[in-house]
Amino acid sequence: MTDARTLIRENLDYPALLDDIADHDDLIMAGVNSGEMVRIALACEQHLDREITDEELTQLKSVRAVAELLGQSGGT
Amino acid sequence: MWLSQILEVNRVRYPTAVALRDIRRDVSWTRFHDDVSALAQVIANRVEYGDRVVVLSGNRVEYVETYFACAAVGATVVPINPALTAPEVAHIISSVEPKLAVADAAGAGRLAEHYPDLPVLSLEGLARLVPSARMPTNRVNDLTAPFAILYTSATTGRPKGVLVDQRSVQTNALSWLADIRPEPGTMFLTASPLFHGSIVAALHYLAAGGTVCVLDSFTPNSCLAALAGWRVEHVFLVPSMVRLLLQTRGIDSANLGALRLILHAAAPMPADLAEEATRVLGVPLRTIYGVTEAGGVVLSLRPDDQPGPPPLPGATCLGAPMLGAPVQLVRPDGTRADDHEVAEIHVAGDSIMRGYWKNPEATADAVRDGWLNTRDMATVDNHGYYWLVDRRDDLIVRGGQNVYPAEVEHVLRMSPQVADVAVVAAPSTVWGQLPVAFVQPVGPDLDEAALVNLCVRQLAGYKRPSRFVRLDHIPRNPTGKILRPALRRLAEQDGS
Numbered sequence: 049m050t051d052a053r054t055l056i057r058e059n060l061d062y063p064a065l066l067d068d069i070a071d072h073d074d075l076i077m078a079g080v081n082s083g084e085m086v087r088i089a090l091a092c093e094q095h096l097d098r099e100i101t102d103e104e105l106t107q108l109k110s111v112r113a114v115a116e117l118l119g120q121s122g123g124t
Numbered sequence: 125m126w127l128s129q130i131l132e133v134n135r136v137r138y139p140t141a142v143a144l145r146d147i148r149r150d151v152s153w154t155r156f157h158d159d160v161s162a163l164a165q166v167i168a169n170r171v172e173y174g175d176r177v178v179v180l181s182g183n184r185v186e187y188v189e190t191y192f193a194c195a196a197v198g199a200t201v202v203p204i205n206p207a208l209t210a211p212e213v214a215h216i217i218s219s220v221e222p223k224l225a226v227a228d229a230a231g232a233g234r235l236a237e238h239y240p241d242l243p244v245l246s247l248e249g250l251a252r253l254v255p256s257a258r259m260p261t262n263r264v265n266d267l268t269a270p271f272a273i274l275y276t277s278a279t280t281g282r283p284k285g286v287l288v289d290q291r292s293v294q295t296n297a298l299s300w301l302a303d304i305r306p307e308p309g310t311m312f313l314t315a316s317p318l319f320h321g322s323i324v325a326a327l328h329y330l331a332a333g334g335t336v337c338v339l340d341s342f343t344p345n346s347c348l349a350a351l352a353g354w355r356v357e358h359v360f361l362v363p364s365m366v367r368l369l370l371q372t373r374g375i376d377s378a379n380l381g382a383l384r385l386i387l388h389a390a391a392p393m394p395a396d397l398a399e400e401a402t403r404v405l406g407v408p409l410r411t412i413y414g415v416t417e418a419g420g421v422v423l424s425l426r427p428d429d430q431p432g433p434p435p436l437p438g439a440t441c442l443g444a445p446m447l448g449a450p451v452q453l454v455r456p457d458g459t460r461a462d463d464h465e466v467a468e469i470h471v472a473g474d475s476i477m478r479g480y481w482k483n484p485e486a487t488a489d490a491v492r493d494g495w496l497n498t499r500d501m502a503t504v505d506n507h508g509y510y511w512l513v514d515r516r517d518d519l520i521v522r523g524g525q526n527v528y529p530a531e532v533e534h535v536l537r538m539s540p541q542v543a544d545v546a547v548v549a550a551p552s553t554v555w556g557q558l559p560v561a562f563v564q565p566v567g568p569d570l571d572e573a574a575l576v577n578l579c580v581r582q583l584a585g586y587k588r589p590s591r592f593v594r595l596d597h598i599p600r601n602p603t604g605k606i607l608r609p610a611l612r613r614l615a616e617q618d619g620s
Contacts, residue, residue: 061558061590065576079576081585082207083523083555086343086368099345099373102147 052115055095059087071112092117125267126294127195127327128259131157134333141309143330144185145354146338149251151185158255159186163193166253167224168260170243173198174270175223178216179247179319180204180231183338186250187318188326190226191272195290196259199224201272202285203319206231207584210238215282216275217242219482226250267291273481274321276416276526283531285481286321286416293327295475296420299448300328303424304387304410306358308333311382313356315342315365316524321416325360325387328420334358344372355382362524363393364555366401375404383407389414389421391521391556392440392512413442413512415498417490419475422449422498423510431509435464439511442502449473451510452495453502466503466513470495518608520549520559525586527559529608532589535582539575541566544598546606547589550615560615561589564598593618 056075057063061084069078075085089108093100095118100108107113134143135157144151151159171177177199179190187203194201202220204213217239225235225244232244271293273285306312312329314336316322326336337354339346347369350356361369366388369375383405389412398409408427414420425431425443434441445451452460453467461467476496479487490497501514520527529547536545544564549557563570572592579588593615599607 061555062576062588064573065580065588068573068577076207076585079580079585079588081588082341083364083586087554089343089345090368090371093345093373102346105343105346 052111052118055091055118056088056111056114059091060084066111069111071115072110074109075111076109088114125269126290126297126331127192127271130327130331131160131192134330138308138333141333142335144188144336144338146183146185147340149185151189155255156189156192157259158257159189159250159253160192160196161256161259162253163189163250164196165256165260166245167193167199168197171197171199171223174200176200176202176220176273177224177226178202178204178220178222179226180206180213180235181226181228181247182206182230183318183340184228184247185338186247188323188330188336188338189250190247191323191327195271198269200270200287203272203274203323204231205275205317205319205584207586209580209582209584210234211582212283212584214238216285219285220273267294268478270478274319274416276321282534284483284486287478287481288419289478292419292475292477293324295448295473296324296446297328297331299446299475300325300421301332302447304328304358304385306332306334310334311337311355311357313337313339313347313350313354313359315339315347315350315359315361317341321414321420322360322389324420329358344368345374348372348375348378351380351383352378357382358385358387359383360387360389363388363391363397364523366393367397367554370397370400370404380405380407385410385427387412389524391524411441411443413510415471415496415500417477417496418449418471418498419477421446422451422469422471425509429509431505431507431511435503435505435511436466436513439503439513442510442512444508444510449475453504454495454497458492463504463506466501469498469500469502469510471498472496518548520547520557522552522557522559522586523555527587529559532559532561532579532583532587535579536561536563536575538582539578541569541571541574546598546608546611548608548611548615550591550612550618552590558590559587560591560593560618562593562595562598562611562614564595570594591615591618 057066134153139154142150143153143156228247267290271290275283275285314326386409411425412421413423423442431441450472454470455467472495502510532547533545543566546562550560552558
């Protein structure tokens with residue numbers, strides 16, 4: 049199972065930023081920019097091999113949310 | 125005056141046609157007019173002529189209505205980027221001293237936390253106001269009344285507010301209508317955030333009697349769905365958006381039959397990307413060059429223009445001046461440059477800003493004898509086409525968003541572990557450019573995580589450096605100026 053943190057880390061311009069972000073933290077408020085969020089969403093689609101819905105996209109705000117979308121129980 | 129005229133005229137001409145659209149609702153011209161009237165009455169009851177109204181919200185049609193309502197009663201709109209951090213928002217709030225805010229739920233929460241005395245209107249709630257056919261007594265009877273203060277990233281450490289009036293919007297609109305020629309009913313998609321200076325493009329389509337479709341936020345899928353589902357004819361994108369759109373699942377099967385024109389700006393479009401976009405999307409691209417301080421678009425390269433090869437390696441063709449935007453190239457000593465010479469782009473005309481908000485020194489530095497110095501470097505070829513050679517003040521354009529090194533350097537210098545710092549652009553396939561920070565540490569160690577945390581607290585995410593590179597000394601010339609070209613080369617080598 050692809051780890052949500054690995055997926056997010058691979059799509060950050062500065063991957064170490066993720067080290068200080070807890071699973072439930074709001075990614076934008078923690079410093080992830082909108083461009084990186086777009087890349088994370090695209091990577092989720094690639095992993096799921098389907099388009100993600102607007103509702104799923106709206107919920108995609110934290111490591112935990114990414115993990116849940118990918119079908120994982122937790123972010124770490 | 126200009127915006128109110130757009131409402132009045134188009135309500136008569138196209139009463140049932142759709143003026144605004146987002147994923148929540150369509151707004152006819154009649155409803156648009158009446159929504160704005162109702163909101164204008166609410167605002168007029170709370171602010172005086174010339175007072176500032178800040179808007180902190182994501183995209184929705186009510187955001188556009190707020191621009192019109194403020195214009196109708198002579199309030200000055202100050203749109204704020206929701207991605208800004210609390211200190212960045214505080215800088216704007218303390219500078220403009222707003223009497224009222226209009227915000228979505230997230231923005232209202234932030235404002236209530238830090239500015240409990242600032243009255244806030246719910247942007248979501250505007251759709252529930254009882255529409256009114258009667259506009260409040262118009263307190264704006266001249267085009268030079270302040271209309272908006274648009275905050276740009278900073279060349280000197282702190283963001284500056286660009287004050288524009290309705291004459292600026294009108295002049296740029298008439299230029300746009302003459303050159304781009306949207307027709308009544310033209311379906312235009314704005315994929316950019318509505319706090320951005322590109323909002324003027326949406327206002328121009330409304331002036332034409334077109335429909336402005338508002339994307340909540342750009343994602344490749346939502347943009348593709350809007351282009352196809354709303355049968356969009358004209359769209360404004362930045363090159364990074366075009367690249368991401370082309371990578372979207374379903375791009376090959378999407379029905380984009382209505383699409384006729386892609387306008388792109390904010391950063392040079394790589395030739396291979398332009399070719400791919402034209403081939404895959406099957407529509408022409410039009411380059412536009414705009415500057416917030418110039419009130420909008422200054423130069424435009426039409427799809428049928430054939431500028432030929434670049435006169436200098438790496439130069440990007442920007443096309444010819446728009447009507448109403450005289451352009452000249454000027455040497456550092458203030459004299460006019462000869463053809464083929466590389467010099468700074470200066471712009472004149474009624475669309476340039478009235479000045480930087482509460483910053484007469486910066487205004488005097490930027491505008492002299494009616495000419496705005498964009499500080500972008502260009503040359504002119506034999507056919508009269510302008511070619512961009514270098515960006516102003518070492519500007520970094522990350523995915524269409526401007527990042528000025530001075531602002532990032534100002535923040536990094538707050539760190540006790542930074543002796544000196546320089547931020548430059550490194551090339552990026554996806555974003556065009558990314559900021560890279562070269563840091564000369566005070567001691568033997570450099571705690572990158574602490575620097576990142578500092579940036580997260582002080583800067584919007586798009587301004588945060590993507591890399592930190594340690595240097596024993598930041599290279600400077602004998603007068604102390606940072607040797608940025610050398611650092612840009614280093615950033616390119618280091619990242620490749």
